[in-house]
Amino acid sequence: MTDAPLLSIKGASKRFGAVTALDDVSLEVGAGEFFALLGPSGCGKTTLMRLVAGFETAEAGRVEIGGADMSGAPPHRRPVNLMFQSYALFPHLSVFENIAFGLRRQGKGKAEIAARVAELLQIVRLEGVETRRPDQLSGGQRQRVALARALAPGPRLLLLDEPLGALDRQLREETQFQIKEIQRRLKTSFVVVTHDQDEALVMADRIAVMRAGRIEQIGSPTDVYERPATRFVASFIGQMNFLEGRMESGEFTGPLGRLPAHDSGLAAGAKAVLAVRPERIAIAPVSEGGAGVGGAGVDGVVEDVAFRGETTHFRLRLSGGEALRVSRGAIGGPSFSVGDAARISIAPSAARFFASE
Ligand SMILES: Nc1ncnc2c1ncn2[C@@H]1O[C@H](COP(=O)(O)OP(=O)(O)O)[C@@H](O)[C@H]1O
Ligand SMILES: [Mg+2]
Incomplete structure (x- = not known):
């Protein structure tokens, strides 16, 4: 990574009572990079994403986006969107209205919203289903509507927390490639959170492997697979x-x-x-x-x-x-x-x- 990082987390620590969720975490994500945060359940992945999005405050450390310190900036003032673990769509709203939701809140005009939604439907390859409701879509289509909704306001950084958790195996693999392709075309920085090593290896340019609130290694998929830095990384990724x-x-x-x-x-x-x-x-x-x-x-x-x-x-x-x-x-x-x-x-x-x- 030669350019200035888009996201920079410096020495972030966070406790919940006796639990240390994050312990001196530092990492950088480049502009246009697809980054994965990989680790077992409970290691602090969601907490770290909530910290970046502004839903959580840390006891120590700071978050910078595009070089600007985000301390004290509320979620809606950050150029970030977080797609939650359960990406529940509004069941009573059409696909169009689901995607338009964030744009209406931004106070965009009718014509601009229509144009932007059409563009997003094309990006996620869902042209023609805009009038349907979520229950009239397949699981994979619903997932892509959620992605379009998260992308609609034009974040510089999209955080996806276990985005494929609700999909079965075959659909997961298909959707991994779709998300990767969408990211490549948009050149928006993505951070995907997963406990699934295959998902991280398949999708990401770089992977941070986390364990118990700490980062054990950051590297390319081949780095972490071929040259694991710790015994934990060696055992968590692949067979060993x-x-x-x-x-x-x-x-x-x-x-x-x-x-x-x-x-x-x-x-x-x-x-x-x-x-x-x-x-x-x-x-x-x-x-x-x-x-x-x-x-x-x-x-x-x-x-x-x-x-x-x-x-x-x-x-x-x-x-x-x-x-x-x-x-x-x-x-x-x-x-x-x-x-x-x-x-x-x-x-x-x-x-x-x-x-x-
Ligand atoms: N709001 C909270 N209150 C208390 N403990 C929390 C809270 N959020 C997370 N934790 C704890 O912090 C640790 C990290 O949680 P989390 O970030 O959700 O992990 P992951 O997303 O990697 O599964 C866990 O031990 C979890 O139980
Ligand atoms: Mg989580």
Whole structure:
């Protein structure tokens, strides 16, 4: 991000009685950026969005939008709109009137409202349904009306709190792409809040991973997936194997043998954890003498094989008794059955190391 950030949160802290909802949170969102706030339920995501929108005040820290300090600015004076978790539309109003709602409150004239609503219907691809009521729409269409309504006043920043929570899985995926496409065309900054890692990975330019009121990592989807900064991030996003071992002068020794670990920052002699994703592990028949991707490999026994369409997943037991999950593309490669011996190896670049807890 080279330009001045559109949104800047600096050291925000918020408590509710004994609960610390936000603990020294800082982050920046660029103009035109699609940002995701990802974390488990209760980690403070909604509180942070309410703080940005002006519905909540913090004990410490500040919020700046477009370089202006928002302290004391009420919600309607901020160039922000928040689309709530339950985006209830007005059931008795038409699609047109639902979208026009914020514009009427702004005191816009009739012609301007009609033109703006038509533009928004086109943006969210809902032309032709403006006279219908919400109960005459599908779930996905209702979601897009809510999006159009939130965009109507022309916010510089749109906050979407769990926007797809009410949709079933297939519709969620479809709507993720629609929202992303709409954001790309409008170039309005979006912050989407989600507890669903797939949603964050699919939609966002950058992701902030939150845990218990704190930010654990901010980075691109590939950053947080390939280079998780903490063990929590490693376990929260995607599937991960964790294997206990020990650091020894620049190497990690554990159930997968010795691996170079110069950059781990962990002291020699320390107990440590190797993190490796199932798809980064090579699996070969023992007779072939290793999978040839670095390291001599270790042996294990296949305990389960699960075909999942795009991928096949193996559960293995290593000779030291540790369980290991391995996955690979469903097509090609040798086949394995339960009870088969297999040789396991990983490339050094697939390994991450964390301090033992
Ligand atoms: N108005 C409130 N009063 C008391 N506790 C609250 C209030 N709002 C949020 N909390 C608490 O703050 C924490 C963070 O909540 P929230 O921001 O809603 O998390 P998330 O959106 O990530 O699920 C939770 O422990 C929640 O119970
Ligand atoms: Mg929430």
